[in-house]
Amino acid sequence: xxxxxxxxxxxxxxxxxxGHAWWLAPLMSVAIYSGASQFLLLSLLAxxxxxxxxxxxxxxxxxxxxxxxxxxxGRFRGSGARKPYLIYALxxxxxxxxxxxxxxxxxxxxxxxxxxxxxxxxxxxxxGAVAGSLLSFDSTxxxxxxxxxxxxxxxxxxxxxxxxxxxxxxxxxxLGALLLLPKQHMLLAAIGAACLxxxxxxxxxxxxxxxxGP
Amino acid sequence: MSTGTVLLAVAIGAxxxxxxxxxxxxxxxRHHDHPLLAWLxxxxxxxxxxxxxxxxxxxxxxxxxxxxKGTPLLLACALVVVLHxxxxxxxxxxxxxxxxxxxxxxxxx
Numbered sequence: 088x089x090x091x092x093x094x095x096x097x098x099x100x101x102x103x104x105x106g107h108a109w110w111l112a113p114l115m116s117v118a119i120y121s122g123a124s125q126f127l128l129l130s131l132l133a134x135x136x137x138x139x140x141x142x143x144x145x146x147x148x149x150x151x152x153x154x155x156x157x158x159x160x161g162r163f164r165g166s167g168a169r170k171p172y173l174i175y176a177l178x179x180x181x182x183x184x185x186x187x188x189x190x191x192x193x194x195x196x197x198x199x200x201x202x203x204x205x206x207x208x209x210x211x212x213x214x215g216a217v218a219g220s221l222l223s224f225d226s227t228x229x230x231x232x233x234x235x236x237x238x239x240x241x242x243x244x245x246x247x248x249x250x251x252x253x254x255x256x257x258x259x260x261x262l263g264a265l266l267l268l269p270k271q272h273m274l275l276a277a278i279g280a281a282c283l284x285x286x287x288x289x290x291x292x293x294x295x296x297x298x299x300g301p
Numbered sequence: 302m303s304t305g306t307v308l309l310a311v312a313i314g315a316x317x318x319x320x321x322x323x324x325x326x327x328x329x330x331r332h333h334d335h336p337l338l339a340w341l342x343x344x345x346x347x348x349x350x351x352x353x354x355x356x357x358x359x360x361x362x363x364x365x366x367x368x369x370k371g372t373p374l375l376l377a378c379a380l381v382v383v384l385h386x387x388x389x390x391x392x393x394x395x396x397x398x399x400x401x402x403x404x405x406x407x408x409x410x
Contacts, residue, residue, distance in 0.1 A: 145318060285345060
């Protein structure tokens, strides 16, 4: 998926523009390898969030991967030595490819696609970081890429879920936490509150009436 | 901010991301059909994503209508939603939306 390159470039440029060394962007693309986590980490570092808050916020943001993994449990079972890499590289984009293309049932094909995706992402972030440190251009406004990414993921989820409740819960918890708390603390409080509301809603319903996952 | 602090933050971010990917294979394989997991799997990502939209709007540019960046921000958000509903292409939505926002804040509306 060549689509990884431009987003990687945007990440690399933004990382350098925020005052980090050129090698930080490619390092993050290897160590973290998640566009949303990497963009959020830049934002949290700039906001002066504590290391604990960074860890919890990125884990909660990444919690969607838990459900990708659950649906790949059976698929990855026979993949042998490739399994650790397949698990580590299970990004949003790779998951959407693996869950829609039948030929990826072959672990060798799944492995190749995962590796290729990370290669493009790494190349993009390296290009962006190098270009961002060599060329001086006005990158004001580039941080909007993070907002755009979250909006796109929200629209995708709306198309799948087709129920307003979880989005309304998220909006209410998000706005409530924003009004009550400073910005760097609102994320955890809002996600915690949303979890609580969803758990209460789950308990309110009789067991066994819940539909299967997405 | 020292390089050490940044590297520590990257290591923590890496652990948190890898944990989210590895946990199902390590700990949840016996509970994959638990109704609570199915419930959270269906609704929690949606709530979290809306919260992240709110967070990113609040954190990066204060949402004030008298702010020079307030109107471009709302316009760019609307553009991303419309583009994505229309083309359903992640790349087009993000690149065009970000480009439009950058043009608006750099050259004025």
